[in-house]
Amino acid sequence: MRNWMFGGVYGTVLASALLAALQADGSFTPYYDAAWVMVTAGTAALAHGYAHHMATHEPGSGSHRWRQLGRTLADEWPVVVAGLPTALLLVAAGAADWPAEDVTTAGLALNAALLFGWGTFAALRVGYRRRSAVAIGGADAMIGLLIAGANALIK
Secondary structure, three states: OHHHHHHHHHHHHHHHHHHHHHHHOOOOOHHHHHHHHHHHHHHHHHHHHHHHHHHOOOOOOHHHHHHHHHHHHHOOHHHHHHHHHHHHHHHHHHHHOOOHHHHHHHHHHHHHHHHHHHHHHHHHHOOOOHHHHHHHHHHHHHHHHHHHHHHHHHO
């Protein structure tokens, strides 16, 4: 469960940062941008999984190492899945010819809601009461958006 949540949060923050950065340069190509979000999420998942694999070497045969790498990479699927809402929004924006500013605002709001949900769920899961969990979820959403905003400014 922890890896699922980690990947979901990481992927959501990554998608938010990519969405904000994509619109910062002034050009808006929603289909290309959707593909770019998914390719970047996939690359991030592969890089994270590979780094995790390298950091946790275990003795064994060569085939054992390949199987272990495969399992480690497969565990990164939540990062990719978390990019789907943003990518689907971009595809819908291309089909409906929505303006870039509206898409960026809607995407960041969507991802903030997802981060709020992740934070609230995580707090409830470890035993916080509802009111506290909602406050934690709100704080987590704000932190995620601040990270995404900082990442977009760096671009």
